[in-house]
Amino acid sequence: MEDQKLYILEDNIISATALKHFLNLKFGENLEITTFIDGASLLAEVDANTAIVIIDYDLKGEQSDKLLIAIKNINPKTEVIILSNNEDIGLAIETFRKGANSIVMKGQHTNRILASRIYKIITYPAELLVSTLGINKMLALFILCVVYIGIVVYVGMAILNR
Numbered sequence: 001m002e003d004q005k006l007y008i009l010e011d012n013i014i015s016a017t018a019l020k021h022f023l024n025l026k027f028g029e030n031l032e033i034t035t036f037i038d039g040a041s042l043l044a045e046v047d048a049n050t051a052i053v054i055i056d057y058d059l060k061g062e063q064s065d066k067l068l069i070a071i072k073n074i075n076p077k078t079e080v081i082i083l084s085n086n087e088d089i090g091l092a093i094e095t096f097r098k099g100a101n102s103i104v105m106k107g108q109h110t111n112r113i114l115a116s117r118i119y120k121i122i123t124y125p126a127e128l129l130v131s132t133l134g135i136n137k138m139l140a141l142f143i144l145c146v147v148y149i150g151i152v153v154y155v156g157m158a159i160l161n162r
Contacts, residue, residue, distance in 0.1 A: 004030070004031055004032070004049055004050075004051035004052075004122070005031065005032045005033075005034065005045075005047075005049050005050045005051060005052075006023065006027070006031040006032070006033045006034075006051060006052040006053075006054070006118070007033075007034050007035075007036060007042055007045065007046070007050060007052070007053045007054070008020055008023075008033065008034070008035045008036065008053075008054045009035075009036045009037075009038075009039065009042045009053065009054065009055045009056060009059070009067070010035065010036075010037070010054075010056045010083075011037050011038070011056060011059050011060050012056070013037065015056075016035040016036075016037065017035065019035075019054070019111065019114070020033050020034075020035050022111045022115070023111075023114070023115065023118065026115050026118075026119075027115075027118060027119075027122070030122055031051065031052070031118075031122065038059075039059070039066075039067045039070075042067070042071075043067065043070055043071070043074070046070075046071050046074045046075060046078065047074070047075065048075055050071075050074075050075050050078045051078065051079065051121065051122070052078065052079045052080075052081065052118060052121055053071055053078055053079070053080050053081070054080075054081045054082075054083060054114065055067060055068065055080065055081070055082050055083065056083050056084075057082050057083060057084035057085075057086065057091075057095070058084065058085055058086070064082065065094070065095065065098050068080055068082070068095070068098050068099055068100055069098055069099060071099075072098075072099040076099075079101045079102070079121050080099060080100050080101055080102075081100070081101065081102045081103070081104060081114065081117060081118075082095055082100045082102070082103045082104070083104050083105075083106055083110070083114075084103060084104075084105060084106065085105070085106050087105060102117050104117070
């Protein structure tokens with residue numbers, strides 16, 4: 001099974017590299033993490049396997065809200081997290097209306113907050129099984145692994161039988 005993709009759009013290369021390094025330490029085995037410094041490069045890569053996109057709202061020369069809408073048009077299931085220095089509640093509401101799944105204010109604990117949100121996104125299927133069926137979390141993860149393997153085998157067999 002191909003890794004899910006996490007994209008970071010940050011025009012500050014130092015910040016983007018530091019965030020990528022931090023997230024690789026946390027999720028490198030579960031997510032393919034790539035950084036971009038401009039919206040056009042990002043949009044060229046967004047596809048059905050793009051699980052999460054982190055966008056710096058304060059990009060130089062780019063309109064983050066238009067990028068957000070374009071990402072959701074390409075893949076509505078992509079979870080979009082906006083990073084912002086602006087604490088304006090009106091901006092936050094408008095960003096949610098345009099499809100953002102989360103907004104994180106830049107600050108001292110930004111990386112930990114992002115890691116927490118990403119963890120919730122990638123463990124959501126297991127959490128859904130635990131909460132709806134009341135089963136053990138390890139059993140839920142086992143069931144999901146069996147389902148994923150079944151899908152891969154089914155697709156592989158379909159390709160071989162062509």
